[in-house]
Amino acid sequence: MIDKKIVEYVANLARIELKEKEADVLSTQLGDILGFIDKLKEVNVDKVSPTSHAISLSNVLREDSPKESLPVNSVLSNAPLKRGNFFLVPKVIE
Amino acid sequence: MNKKLYSLSAHELDESLKNNAIKSEDICSALESRIKELDPKVNAYLKRPKEPLSGDAFVSTGIPVAIKDNICTKGFYTQCCSRILEGFIPPYDATVIKKIKESGHSCLKFKTNMDEFAFGSSTENSFSGPTRNPWNLSCVPGGSSGGSAAAVASDEAIWALGSDTGGSIRQPASFCGVVGLKPTYGRVSRFGLIAFASSLDQIGPITKDIYDSALLMNIISGYDPNDSTSINLPVPNYTKALGKDVKGFKVGIPKEYFVEGLDPEVKASVEEAINSLRKLGVDFKEVSLRHTEYAVPVYYIIATAEASSNLARFDGVQYGFRSKDVNLIDMYKKTRGEGFGEEAKRRIILGTFALSHGYYDAYYLRALKVRTLIKEDFDSLFKEFDCILTPTAPTAAFKVGEKVNDPLKMYLSDIYTISANLAGIPGISLPCGLTKHGMPIGLQILARHFEEEKIFSLAYAFEQNTEWHKLKPKLT
Numbered sequence: 001m002i003d004k005k006i007v008e009y010v011a012n013l014a015r016i017e018l019k020e021k022e023a024d025v026l027s028t029q030l031g032d033i034l035g036f037i038d039k040l041k042e043v044n045v046d047k048v049s050p051t052s053h054a055i056s057l058s059n060v061l062r063e064d065s066p067k068e069s070l071p072v073n074s075v076l077s078n079a080p081l082k083r084g085n086f087f088l089v090p091k092v093i094e
Numbered sequence: 095m096n097k098k099l100y101s102l103s104a105h106e107l108d109e110s111l112k113n114n115a116i117k118s119e120d121i122c123s124a125l126e127s128r129i130k131e132l133d134p135k136v137n138a139y140l141k142r143p144k145e146p147l148s149g150d151a152f153v154s155t156g157i158p159v160a161i162k163d164n165i166c167t168k169g170f171y172t173q174c175c176s177r178i179l180e181g182f183i184p185p186y187d188a189t190v191i192k193k194i195k196e197s198g199h200s201c202l203k204f205k206t207n208m209d210e211f212a213f214g215s216s217t218e219n220s221f222s223g224p225t226r227n228p229w230n231l232s233c234v235p236g237g238s239s240g241g242s243a244a245a246v247a248s249d250e251a252i253w254a255l256g257s258d259t260g261g262s263i264r265q266p267a268s269f270c271g272v273v274g275l276k277p278t279y280g281r282v283s284r285f286g287l288i289a290f291a292s293s294l295d296q297i298g299p300i301t302k303d304i305y306d307s308a309l310l311m312n313i314i315s316g317y318d319p320n321d322s323t324s325i326n327l328p329v330p331n332y333t334k335a336l337g338k339d340v341k342g343f344k345v346g347i348p349k350e351y352f353v354e355g356l357d358p359e360v361k362a363s364v365e366e367a368i369n370s371l372r373k374l375g376v377d378f379k380e381v382s383l384r385h386t387e388y389a390v391p392v393y394y395i396i397a398t399a400e401a402s403s404n405l406a407r408f409d410g411v412q413y414g415f416r417s418k419d420v421n422l423i424d425m426y427k428k429t430r431g432e433g434f435g436e437e438a439k440r441r442i443i444l445g446t447f448a449l450s451h452g453y454y455d456a457y458y459l460r461a462l463k464v465r466t467l468i469k470e471d472f473d474s475l476f477k478e479f480d481c482i483l484t485p486t487a488p489t490a491a492f493k494v495g496e497k498v499n500d501p502l503k504m505y506l507s508d509i510y511t512i513s514a515n516l517a518g519i520p521g522i523s524l525p526c527g528l529t530k531h532g533m534p535i536g537l538q539i540l541a542r543h544f545e546e547e548k549i550f551s552l553a554y555a556f557e558q559n560t561e562w563h564k565l566k567p568k569l570t
Binding site: 002006007010011012013014015016017018019022026029030032033034036037038039040041043045048049050051052053054055057060062070071074075077078079080081087089090091092 | 181182183185186278279280293319322323325385387388390391392394395402406409410411412413414415416419420421422423424425426427428430431432434436439440442443444446447450457459460461462463464465466467469501502505515516517518519543
């Protein structure tokens with residue numbers, strides 16, 4: 001159902017690097033958890049619609065009017081690396 | 095007199111403040127010496143940074159509130175007890191913090207310990223080490239708001255804020271013998287609460303008694319244009335619900351909550367609570383919440399799916415910890431691999447799996463449909479009943495380390511609290527007894543959406559007719 005290969009595949013989707021041992025432990029633990037979750041297969045949900053929010057709201061709209069934003073320096077103050085008014089990341093193009 | 099200010103409730107202190115008998119600074123210094131004395135044992139708070147920070151976070155007015163580490167406080171560290179957010183200082187206040195300041199109160203200069211990103215039921219998954227239960231230091235305080243609950247229980251805080259996604263306010267309140275309320279979804283703004291599962295998260299008060307819970311709800315409730323899921327309904331004065339006659343209240347006792355797995359001592363305490371309320375004229379009837387057994391599996395799909403999406407923002411670019419690599423994707427992966435703790439990685443991977451191609455329908459969509467059935471169970475009961483009464487947790491506090499290697503066992507400690515988050519309804523935990531080992535037992539009261547007042551009326555009636563809320567742990 002869930003083996004080490006799937007765990008490694010999903011970890012890559014989630015952009016998380018796992019150590020060899022972590023992937024082993026996780027495949028056992030997630031196997032147990034998913035085994036428990038399989039209980040949901042007993043329930044007949046044929047004519048049931050999904051609930052994504054307990055209190056249903058739709059189309060919450062507001063005026064598209066400009067408001068003051070946070071000062072750039074206060075937002076950038078938490079950046080691990082920055083230059084000028086920008087966040088700095090490793091080069092993405094050659 | 096000053097020495098014992100920390101042991102008072104907020105409404106008692108409020109009176110002394112209004113009479114000018116004490117000053118806000120007196121409360122702060124009483125709390126500070128209490129924290130200095132006890133926190134090396136309890137570890138309810140995160141260590142203070144060596145250098146004081148600038149900003150208005152230090153102004154003390156009114157009665158300071160202890161704030162969980164996942165609620166943004168401008169100019170003061172907010173790190174979700176995670177390495178990946180290490181050093182993060184929010185440039186803005188969460189709406190609840192703004193409201194606390196506007197009400198004339200302030201925030202304590204310490205943040206409370208929690209499970210990393212609120213992932214946990216024991217406050218053992220923190221970068222700052224586990225919080226201990228003030229009633230027995232070898233036990234957990236519950237979680238994830240274990241720091242807030244332990245601080246209030248040990249008189250290291252007068253009152254506190256926590257957040258509750260699957261029981262993270264109510265279960266620690268139960269384990270620590272204090273009052274914890276999860277408001278209706280949408281009653282309190284989530285703006286500035288670092289998101290775990292956006293369709294389930296709510297901020298709420300953890301207090302010494304019901305009166306303080308109502309007071310703090312008066313302050314933090316209300317619509318917020320910055321949170322599009324907050325609901326624009328008038329906020330009642332919750333203290334007016336206190337002292338209301340509960341004679342004729344109709345209360346349901348769901349039989350699914352009294353099955354195997356419920357500790358006999360917890361069961362006996364809850365039954366005793368039912369008897370004392372019956373004497374006040376409350377009508378009880380056994381009811382059924384048919385889909386109760388599916389709440390935990392539904393929750394661990396929905397909550398982890400939402401978490402995997404919410405936590406995608408922690409990538410080492412905008413804030414917190416960044417690992418080194420020359421390649422962008424590898425930098426993301428190393429940052430997240432090294433920055434997230436074990437439980438966070440477990441949940442992100444489970445959630446990503448449930449949302450991934452080929453598994454979405456079988457897991458995520460199915461969970462959303464079963465969520466509908468759980469919600470409908472409550473909807474139909476509330477047509478007839480004012481409240482539902484249950485134990486808050488199947489057991490009293492367990493030992494530190496007892497469940498840490500068995501995530502599934504840990505997840506099951508939230509079995510009685512999770513449904514309220516799935517249905518979006520309000521729920522409170524209040525103390526209703528002690529085990530023979532002297533550990534607190536919690537009683538949970540649930541009500542229909544936006545009917546916190548009924549919860550307060552019933553809880554207050556129980557509290558005023560019992561002595562449980564007056565008990566304090568013997569820490570010194």
